[in-house]
Amino acid sequence: MRQAAHVLEVATPGAGLVEITRAVATWVADQGMATGLLTLFCRHTSASLLIQENADPDVARDIEDYFAALAPESAAYRHQDEGPDDMPAHLRAALTQVQLSIPVIAGRLALGTWQGVHLFEHRARPHRRQIAMHLVGE
Amino acid sequence: MRQAAHVLEVATPGAGLVEITRAVATWVADQGMATGLLTLFCRHTSASLLIQENADPDVARDIEDYFAALAPESAAYRHQDEGPDDMPAHLRAALTQVQLSIPVIAGRLALGTWQGVHLFEHRARPHRRQIAMHLVGE
Amino acid sequence: MRQAAHVLEVATPGAGLVEITRAVATWVADQGMATGLLTLFCRHTSASLLIQENADPDVARDIEDYFAALAPESAAYRHQDEGPDDMPAHLRAALTQVQLSIPVIAGRLALGTWQGVHLFEHRARPHRRQIAMHLVGE
Numbered sequence: 001m002r003q004a005a006h007v008l009e010v011a012t013p014g015a016g017l018v019e020i021t022r023a024v025a026t027w028v029a030d031q032g033m034a035t036g037l038l039t040l041f042c043r044h045t046s047a048s049l050l051i052q053e054n055a056d057p058d059v060a061r062d063i064e065d066y067f068a069a070l071a072p073e074s075a076a077y078r079h080q081d082e083g084p085d086d087m088p089a090h091l092r093a094a095l096t097q098v099q100l101s102i103p104v105i106a107g108r109l110a111l112g113t114w115q116g117v118h119l120f121e122h123r124a125r126p127h128r129r130q131i132a133m134h135l136v137g138e
Numbered sequence: 139m140r141q142a143a144h145v146l147e148v149a150t151p152g153a154g155l156v157e158i159t160r161a162v163a164t165w166v167a168d169q170g171m172a173t174g175l176l177t178l179f180c181r182h183t184s185a186s187l188l189i190q191e192n193a194d195p196d197v198a199r200d201i202e203d204y205f206a207a208l209a210p211e212s213a214a215y216r217h218q219d220e221g222p223d224d225m226p227a228h229l230r231a232a233l234t235q236v237q238l239s240i241p242v243i244a245g246r247l248a249l250g251t252w253q254g255v256h257l258f259e260h261r262a263r264p265h266r267r268q269i270a271m272h273l274v275g276e
Numbered sequence: 277m278r279q280a281a282h283v284l285e286v287a288t289p290g291a292g293l294v295e296i297t298r299a300v301a302t303w304v305a306d307q308g309m310a311t312g313l314l315t316l317f318c319r320h321t322s323a324s325l326l327i328q329e330n331a332d333p334d335v336a337r338d339i340e341d342y343f344a345a346l347a348p349e350s351a352a353y354r355h356q357d358e359g360p361d362d363m364p365a366h367l368r369a370a371l372t373q374v375q376l377s378i379p380v381i382a383g384r385l386a387l388g389t390w391q392g393v394h395l396f397e398h399r400a401r402p403h404r405r406q407i408a409m410h411l412v413g414e
Contacts, residue, residue, distance in 0.1 A: 001139050001277050003413060005311055005381045035143055037177055037272050039313055039377050043388030045329045051236050052228060053183045058216035059228055066209070066229050071342070078334035090328060090335055091342050098327050099377050101177050101237050103272035105143045110270035112181030132386035134313050134379035136274060136412060137141060139277050173281055175315055175410050189374050190366060191321045196354035197366055204347070204367050239315050239375050241410035243281045248408035250319030274412060275279060
């Protein structure tokens with residue numbers, strides 16, 4: 001057995017879902033493992049990772065609207081120093097997750113037919129985000 | 139060190155929690171590892187995985203009611219093609235998670251006394267679901 | 277490749293976030309691995325794990341208030357036997373997660389600059405909590 005690690009950089013255009021399935025799958029394929037475990041770790045507290053349907057773009061829009069309403073901008077937060085979109089960004093990250101692990105079976109990520117891996121940017125402005133990737137297997 | 143992988147199929151009777159602890163623990167025991175890491179990955183976008191109390195069935199009922207209210211059926215969603223229960227199913231999956239990793243210590247899953255592993259079906263009708271399982275250890 | 281496992285005990289003073297980054301990082305450093313994967317697993321159904329900003333303590337207070345409001349104490353829950361704070365504790369655990377995996381790269385946890393690992397106690401009274409830790413790498 002062996003392992004590999006890499007940091008993926010993703011540019012986001014502002015709040016919303018950015019699909020990263022292809023970049024992730026390409027790196028995994030390059031490691032040439034038949035069986036293994038991929039772990040993705042988002043190195044930020046105001047962005048997160050989400051696996052969701054990538055067939056109908058309306059799903060992503062509905063998800064974005066839902067989390068914007070569930071953790072809204074509000075004057076009631078104590079933490080306001082980094083702007084009104086910062087504290088809701090932390091909350092939306094807490095409600096989703098910063099880490100995902102996906103088995104590799106028969107040389108491929110075991111994603112379901114409709115599953116796409118997304119970086120969920122929660123800040124209003126564009127950012128450069130880092131996702132640490134780790135693969136163990138053979 | 140070595141690894142094993144398997145796809146577990148679970149039939150769900152419609153929306154709600156289905157405990158899968160026994161099926162998962164049996165497969166892990168069959169691999170005969172003293173120490174390791176088990177990863178479960180739900181290959182769907184409208185079902186998820188949840189570890190929760192399995193002693194009092196009222197806990198599961200309260201959880202089901204809570205998520206039904208937190209991500210309700212609504213005419214306001216853009217994505218309606220697959221029925222009124224589909225978009226809330228995606229949201230409930232996003233609020234929980236599609237992946238769980240559990241250490242194996244002293245030959246057993248390191249679950250706490252009251253922890254049971256559940257598949258959380260979010261669609262109204264029965265489905266057959268696939269959970270990819272990966273185990274690494276020795 | 278090799279692996280290590282350990283159960284970390286954490287005393288909580290009641291509901292709220294308890295940072296455990298130092299205890300976790302110290303154990304990982306003691307294993308002397310350059311590359312690997314750390315998994316933390318909370319062995320409880322009324323406490324969870326959360327990576328969040330540890331620079332401004334207001335962020336933790338806002339997160340605690342937010343989850344207290346999102347899953348409030350209520351007479352409407354069926355499950356009341358263990359006190360009014362028990363069912364909301366299960367819900368807050370379900371909304372966050374009981375497991376986190378973090379890659380180890382260049383001998384260090386791949387946490388971002390502002391990321392701290394926290395145990396999120398959801399019960400009102402102090403508890404002793406167990407976090408199973410597993411590390412695989414070399």
